[in-house]
Amino acid sequence: MIEVQHLTKRYGPFTAVDDVSFRAETGEILGFLGPNGAGKTTTMRVLTGYMPATEGSATVAGHDVFADPIAAKRSTGYLPETPPLYPDMTVREYLTFVGKLKLPASVGKAERTSRVDAVMAKTHIADMANRHCSKLSKGYRQRVGLAQALIHDPEVLILDEPTAGLDPKQIIETRALIRSLAGSHTVVLSTHILPEVSQTCQRVVIINKGRVVAVDTPDNLTRQLKGSATLYVQVDAAGADAAPVLSGLDGVRRVVELDRHEQMVGFEVAADADRDVRRDVARLVVDRGWGLLEMRPLRLSLEDIFLQLTTDESGNNAPPPESEQPHA
Ligand SMILES: Nc1ncnc2c1ncn2[C@@H]1O[C@H](COP(=O)(O)OP(=O)(O)OP(=O)(O)O)[C@@H](O)[C@H]1O
Ligand SMILES: [Mg+2]
Structure with a gap:
């Protein structure tokens, strides 16, 4: 369903993603795990057609992301790191607006309204329907972002840190929601939270300094590296x-x-x-x-493995390049 081959992305002289290859099978939840600055967001932006790659290829639901970006985008729901909300619209207005952009023209007004209601119910934001996006808390912004990614019921979901900024109860709800999407959707989610991976994902790609350092099931990773x-x-x-x-x-x-x-x-x-x-x-x-x-x-936890794989030989965690700006 998703196939990424030898993907490289450079920002000027700096290589943010370096020869990354992986695939996600239909219906699976793939975790994209790595420390800050590893290249998770960059890879996701390339996969969703928001940014060109420097080298390599990517297909989503059979569509080449670079040759056929419109078809690829139609098959994809994307929750960016910072959800792209319009501050002056209410939640309902915003989701209706996204629905007009993303739902096929054949979908009429009544059906669109029921889609909006359905995604609001799924992401538990119905009580915020008439609130302006600018007045939402971080957690609710995140959930509205998830709702807009789901509106056209895409085959593929690319979720950049879907639980960032949520409180513990919302995290549990969101993980359950993501798990319920598996099977009928293919999900790639990025995180640097380890329990997220073992609780939500069937397979994990561990990325560090732009390179893939391991791909396996959480269980196999624990077993192998032990x-x-x-x-x-x-x-x-x-x-x-x-x-x-x-x-x-x-x-x-x-x-x-x-x-x-x-x-x-x-x-x-x-x-x-x-x-x-x-x-x-x-x-x-x-x-x-x-x-x-x-x-x-004595068992190595996924956490030990993650540290083993993403810590260099001098024992330091990968330092972010000096140019790195804190994310919003
Ligand atoms: N527009 C840009 N111009 C230059 N460098 C960038 C740009 N965007 C990202 N980078 C750099 O590329 C590297 C990878 O960044 P990216 O945002 O993909 O990491 P990430 O894995 O998503 O990290 P985080 O966990 O902090 O979200 C970082 O070193 C970052 O500073
Ligand atoms: Mg990121």
């Missing part, structure tokens, strides 16, 4: 040095001391992939006459 089973093991070794003893166990790759309180020492014990060394560790500790105080799996 590499091997890692345990937290806390022992009371009565003053003995337990690390080399644990390291000597068959199947144990690495032992790192994590914490120490008097005689109690906590270790990270990494085992070979697919090896379960828990029984051997327990037996060893007991055979030595030590106390086994705690043993539990």
Whole structure:
């Protein structure tokens, strides 16, 4: 449904999106995850035909975004980072106006009105129908932005940080709404909020400094990058040095001391992939006459993986270029 190949976007000498390729299958929700300045908004603007690419190709619902932008736009609903509201219009006037632009000419006034009512109900803004757009709170502006993206019931939805600025209750409602759109719509949503990805998306593209660093399901990312089973093991070794003893166990790759309180020492014990060394560790500790105080799996969360993938070797997170202006 969406196919992006070798997309590059330069702003003058600065490369904001660098050879990005990915695809989204029909009906799936694809998360576009990356830190500030990674290139999420730039990619979405190119995908929605708001900005030309420097190189590469993109098709949406079978339409080439660059060769056939009108057909591509007709198949796409776009929630930009800053929703494009007209301050002097009421919410209903604005959505009616967008409906006139986006709904086919064959759609009459009555049907248009019922579309407007339907998207207002879906995005929970019916009580704001007669409020001027300029008087809306940030969260409501965001929801009106989502409503305008949905008005023509497009096959593809491109949502740039759809939950930014919403309160926790609205976030839950909006995520549920997005999930309910899956199947009948293909959704790409950008975020830098990790729970959003695991709760809403079937697949994730992680982007950093304009480059794709990983594409997979949230579960697979967690599993793959974990590499091997890692345990937290806390022992009371009565003053003995337990690390080399644990390291000597068959199947144990690495032992790192994590914490120490008097005689109690906590270790990270990494085992070979697919090896379960828990029984051997327990037996060893007991055979030595030590106390086994705690043993539990240490799992990398999606958050750890995200940091691993988007942090450079010196341990710094990608710094934004100096030219970067704060977003509105
Ligand atoms: N019009 C522009 N002119 C020059 N540079 C730009 C322009 N728009 C974006 N950039 C730069 O391109 C890079 C990618 O920006 P983009 O807005 O796509 O990032 P993002 O992933 O959406 O970040 P955020 O999470 O902050 O929204 C940034 O370094 C930004 O400063
Ligand atoms: Mg952005």
